[in-house]
Amino acid sequence: IVLADNGYNVSVWTRRPEQALEITGQKTNKKYLPGINLPENITANTKMEDVINGVDTIVLVTPTLSMREVLPKLNEKLQNPVTIIHASKGIEPDSLKRISEIIEEEVEEKHLKSVVVLSGPSHAEEVSLRQPTTVTVSSKDKQACEDAQDLFINNYFRVYTNQDIIGVEIGGALKNIIALGAGISDGLGHGDNSKAALMTRGLAEITRLGGQLGANPLTFAGLTGIGDLIVTCTSTHSRNWRAGYAIGQGKKLDEVLSGMGMAVEGVRTTLAASQLAERYGVSMPITSELYKVLFKNKNPKHAVDDLMKRDRTHEVEDLTSVFATQLMDQSKENNQ
Ligand SMILES: NC(=O)C1=CN([C@@H]2O[C@H](COP(=O)(O)OP(=O)(O)OC[C@H]3O[C@@H](n4cnc5c(N)ncnc54)[C@H](O)[C@@H]3O)[C@@H](O)[C@H]2O)C=CC1
């Protein structure tokens, strides 16, 4: 919708013929965006080759679980080099790859001009109503990043750039873990103090891990860190919050996921983040408790008790040694 409002012809690839017909013919997408009339210059098609033929930019927004299935198909059908802008939020378990890394792995170099990430506090339900929204684009390729900013920016969708692709992708992925936790807390009947605690200490552990992975700590204070954390932990639009809420109310994970029928990225990312924490020796107590609730059947009330009973500690850590190099690199890049 943002791109169509900016005057571009947008062609959507969908697997379901009835959805392609609905989007192209009726200009609606009732299942995902009820009540929204789509702009005239959006069409949809089930044939990927027809959708990508001749385009120079592809916006990739399928759930992270589908990346290893969708990208090889795309690679096979691409005729010319494209820029891929992705907006999917997650980390792949086991490989522990970010989505931009998976794209670079699955799409041959000859087909790939650049990879850009678009991330930030941006529930589709509100963007489609043209409510003021701010996001960040990031890429290893500075020009591609600025081109993506130009493509998307308009008077209701403000786009910033940030050269720290690691921080942008890690923040966007890991906030979903904390949003599941915030939902559980609300589902258990705990109040605002508990949710503020989860969000603040959650950001502390995201920043700790991000630092080990090479992110700039300041990215976590921005739109793709605290910004997306706030929107996902406090909004009933959030699938992760809603899944957490149902778990807090006593529902089983399988039952919750099949009932939602939509991507709940935080579940897989909890597994991936636990593996990352172990690999890099980073303390992530909230992620670790959530892992036990989701995958080891731990009672959420016991998880909260165990978090509250941890050894006493200080709030602010000295991360100077971890972050000094990243801050110097960032400052060099900004001065270039
Ligand atoms: N919904 C939102 O407001 C936002 C979502 N995101 C991210 O976008 C990604 C997608 O999320 P949603 O659109 O919310 O999920 P969703 O579950 O609402 O929609 C996913 C769509 O992808 C399709 N899909 C699933 N597997 C596929 C496959 N193997 N091949 C082709 N299509 C497939 C589904 O049929 C569905 O149309 C996630 O990574 C999410 O974190 C990011 C920002 C905002």
Ligand SMILES: O=C(CO)COP(=O)(O)O
């Ligand atoms: O990332 C999002 C908003 O920025 C959407 O979050 P959910 O996937 O929890 O709905």
